[in-house]
Amino acid sequence: MITICKFLSQAETIAIGALLLAFSGPVFAAESADRKPNVIIILTDDQxxxxxxxxxxxxxETPxxxxxxxxGARFDRFYVSPxxxxxxxxxxxGRYHNRMGVSGTSAGLETMALDEVTIAEVFKDGGYAxxxxxxxxxxxxxPYHPNGRGFDEFFGFCLGHWNNYFDxxxxxxGKAVKTKGYINDVFTDAALDWIDDVHEKPFLCYIPYNTPHTPFQVPDKYFDKYKARGLDDALASAYGMCENLDDNIGRILDRLDKHNIADDTIVIFLGDNGPNGDRYNGGMRGRKGSVHEGGVRNAFLMRYPAKIKPGTHIETITAHIDVLPTLAELAGLDTSKTLPLDGISFVPLLEGKTMGWPDRLIFSEWRGKGSARSQQYRMAVEGGKPQLxxxxxxxxxxxxxxxxxxxxxxxLKKAYDEWDASFSHVSTVPPxxxxxxxxxxxxxLTCSEGIWEGELDWGGKHPNNNWATNWMSTDCVVSWEVDIVTAGKYSVALEYICPETDLGSTVxxxxxxxxxxxxxxxxxxxxxxxxxxxxxxKEVYERTWGHKELGSFExxxxxxxMTVKATTKSGKAVMDLKSVQITRVD
Structure with missing residues (x-):
C-alpha cells in the first residue's frame, strides 16, 4: 500500500483527516442477514x-x-479506468488491468491472463450460483470466455460493442441465440429468469449492460421523450438509453421483492468510464478515455438493506479494485487463491470506521497517459511535465x-512511476x-484478432465486429496464433462475402x-x-455472411x-473475410 502522509504538510493532513471524520458516523444497520447475501453487480457502458x-x-430522469x-450508500469519489x-x-x-495484460479494447488485447482469479470463481468456490x-x-x-472464468451461466456477447440492439x-x-426486442430488455429478461431459478441459494449476478455505448439505438418512447425537451439526437439517445437502463434496474429490484430477498441482496450500480460524448458531467475535466477526473470518476451506488443504512454518503476515495475484497468480506468468503489484490475492502467505510483508514493513491493509465489520485490531489502525466x-x-x-x-x-509522480514499473514485465501480446x-x-477466429499481411483494409473504422476487405492480391495473408489443446479431427469453414463477378478464387x-x-x-x-x-x-454496419466449408484435417x-491465404484470384478481389470457424469433430 502506497501512503501519502509522508509528503503532505501537517495542515493538509489535518484537513484531509477532518474531511474523513466528517463521514465517520455509524452507517451499518444493527441487524445482520440470516444467510449469505446475494450479490447483483450492474455495470453500464459509457454512462x-x-x-x-x-x-x-x-x-x-433516473429514479x-x-x-x-x-x-443505501452513495460513494462520491469512486474511480474506474478510462x-x-x-x-x-x-x-x-480486484487488480489493476495492467497486471493481467489487458492493454486494449479489441484484437485480443482485452483478454485477461488465465492465472487471474475472478470474483465469480471466488463466489462459486463459496457455494454461490x-x-x-x-x-x-x-x-x-x-477458457477466457465467461464460462471458463467462474460463471455457470452466460447470456450476452464477448466483444467491445455490438452492431444492432434490436432483434x-x-x-x-457459447451457442448463438436469436433474440426478440431491445437488447437491454432481453438481457434483463435472461437475468430475471435465472434469478427465478436460483434464488433459493446464494447467487452472484453480474449484469454488464452495453449502453449508452454507440450505436445510438433506443426505443421510440425514450428517444421521443428527450427530443421533446429540445435535446439533439445524440443527447436524446444517450439519455433515453440511460432511462431504459433505469427501468430495467427497476424490474430487477421488483423481482427481489417478489422473492422476498431484497433485504439479503447487495445491489451495486456503477459505470465503466466517463461519458462517451460532451455532455453534463459535473464540470469535471475529461470524458471517456481521459485520465482526468471526468474520465475516471463514476457513480458507485450500493444497497444492502440488512446492513447499510439508507442515505449513507462516503467521500473517501475508492475504486473498482476494491469491489472484490469488499464483497468477499461481506459474504465471508476466502480470497487466498487470488493473486495479490490491489484493492482493499471498504467495509470499514460502510461501518463508519474512517479512523485509521489509509491515505492511499488510486492510479489510472491509458495509452501512455496516466494519473495518481489522492484524497486531495490529482497528478497527471500526458507526455510533458507532470501536472498537479x-x-x-x-x-x-x-x-x-x-x-x-x-x-x-x-x-506523486514517483509513486506513479513505481506503480507503472511494477507491471513492466507483463506481456501485452494477446495470448x-x-x-x-x-x-x-x-x-x-475473427479477422479483428488476426495478424494481417498485404494491403488489406478494414470494412469500417473500429476493429470489433469488423472484417478484411480489399483482398486484391494473393500475397495477402490473415493469420492467428493458436494453441491446439486436443489432438484430433477438425473441420474448417469461412465466413465470407463475394459477388458473382469475383467467383472462382481458391483459398x-x-x-x-x-x-x-x-x-x-x-x-x-x-x-x-x-x-x-x-x-x-462510427462502427461498422451489420451484414449477413456466407458460409463456405473447406474440409477437415487431423x-x-x-x-x-493458423493462416488463410488465396492461391488464385479470379476477379477483382478474392473475397471479404469475417472469420475462420474451426470445429473439433469427435
Whole structure:
C-alpha cells in the first residue's frame, strides 16, 4: 500500500483527516442477514457520472438509480479506468488491468491472463450460483470466455460493442441465440429468469449492460421523450438509453421483492468510464478515455438493506479494485487463491470506521497517459511535465499547481512511476487462441484478432465486429496464433462475402503443417442489415455472411500459427473475410 502522509504538510493532513471524520458516523444497520447475501453487480457502458439525475443533471430522469443511493450508500469519489475492458478486468479481479495484460479494447488485447482469479470463481468456490448477462469484453475464447472464468451461466456477447440492439443475435453459453426486442430488455429478461431459478441459494449476478455505448439505438418512447425537451439526437439517445437502463434496474429490484430477498441482496450500480460524448458531467475535466477526473470518476451506488443504512454518503476515495475484497468480506468468503489484490475492502467505510483508514493513491493509465489520485490531489502525466491539481479547491482541474507544490508533485509522480514499473514485465501480446476444448468445440477466429499481411483494409473504422476487405492480391495473408489443446479431427469453414463477378478464387487454411483448400464458388453479396440508428455511427454496419466449408484435417496438439491465404484470384478481389470457424469433430 502506497501512503501519502509522508509528503503532505501537517495542515493538509489535518484537513484531509477532518474531511474523513466528517463521514465517520455509524452507517451499518444493527441487524445482520440470516444467510449469505446475494450479490447483483450492474455495470453500464459509457454512462458517465453526470448521467444520473441525483448528480445534478436536470435533463435526465433516473429514479431507480437515485433510489438505490437513497436506500443505501452513495460513494462520491469512486474511480474506474478510462475505458471499458480495463474497468471490467479490475472489477472482476480486484487488480489493476495492467497486471493481467489487458492493454486494449479489441484484437485480443482485452483478454485477461488465465492465472487471474475472478470474483465469480471466488463466489462459486463459496457455494454461490454465478451468472453473467450482457457485455463481457475480457476474452472471447474458452477458457477466457465467461464460462471458463467462474460463471455457470452466460447470456450476452464477448466483444467491445455490438452492431444492432434490436432483434439481434447473442450467445448463451457459447451457442448463438436469436433474440426478440431491445437488447437491454432481453438481457434483463435472461437475468430475471435465472434469478427465478436460483434464488433459493446464494447467487452472484453480474449484469454488464452495453449502453449508452454507440450505436445510438433506443426505443421510440425514450428517444421521443428527450427530443421533446429540445435535446439533439445524440443527447436524446444517450439519455433515453440511460432511462431504459433505469427501468430495467427497476424490474430487477421488483423481482427481489417478489422473492422476498431484497433485504439479503447487495445491489451495486456503477459505470465503466466517463461519458462517451460532451455532455453534463459535473464540470469535471475529461470524458471517456481521459485520465482526468471526468474520465475516471463514476457513480458507485450500493444497497444492502440488512446492513447499510439508507442515505449513507462516503467521500473517501475508492475504486473498482476494491469491489472484490469488499464483497468477499461481506459474504465471508476466502480470497487466498487470488493473486495479490490491489484493492482493499471498504467495509470499514460502510461501518463508519474512517479512523485509521489509509491515505492511499488510486492510479489510472491509458495509452501512455496516466494519473495518481489522492484524497486531495490529482497528478497527471500526458507526455510533458507532470501536472498537479487540488481536487478540493479546484475540482474542474483548471489550475495546474505543480510549480507551487513541487514536493507533492514529485512524490506523486514517483509513486506513479513505481506503480507503472511494477507491471513492466507483463506481456501485452494477446495470448494464443485455444482450440479444441470440450467446453467449446467450435472456435470463431475473427479477422479483428488476426495478424494481417498485404494491403488489406478494414470494412469500417473500429476493429470489433469488423472484417478484411480489399483482398486484391494473393500475397495477402490473415493469420492467428493458436494453441491446439486436443489432438484430433477438425473441420474448417469461412465466413465470407463475394459477388458473382469475383467467383472462382481458391483459398486455403493451414495450421501445424496441415492444409484444407477450397474454391469460392457461391456468390454472397448481401445488403447491410437495417440499423435504426438515431445518429450516424462510427462502427461498422451489420451484414449477413456466407458460409463456405473447406474440409477437415487431423491436427496435433500444440501451439502453431493458423493462416488463410488465396492461391488464385479470379476477379477483382478474392473475397471479404469475417472469420475462420474451426470445429473439433469427435
Amino acid at each position: 458517465g457520472w453526470g448521467d444520473i439525475s441525483s448528480h445534478g443533471n436536470e435533463n435526465i 431507480v438509480m437515485d433510489r438505490i443511493a437513497a436506500e 475505458v471499458c475492458s480495463p474497468t471490467r478486468a479490475s472489477l472482476l479481479t 454465478t451468472g453473467c448477462f450482457g457485455k463481457w469484453h475480457n476474452g472471447a475464447h474458452y 439481434t443475435t447473442v450467445e448463451h453459453n 491539481y487540488d481536487m478540493i479547491a479546484d475540482p474542474g482541474e483548471k489550475n495546474d499547481i505543480a510549480k507551487k507544490k513541487p514536493q507533492i508533485t514529485n512524490q 494464443p487462441i485455444p482450440i479444441g476444448h470440450d467446453e467449446m468445440k467450435t472456435v470463431i 486455403y487454411v493451414e495450421v501445424a503443417g496441415k492444409r484444407v483448400e477450397g474454391r469460392i464458388d457461391r456468390a454472397h453479396e448481401p445488403n447491410y442489415l437495417p440499423s435504426p440508428d438515431r445518429v450516424p455511427r 491436427l496435433p496438439k500444440g501451439r502453431s500459427r
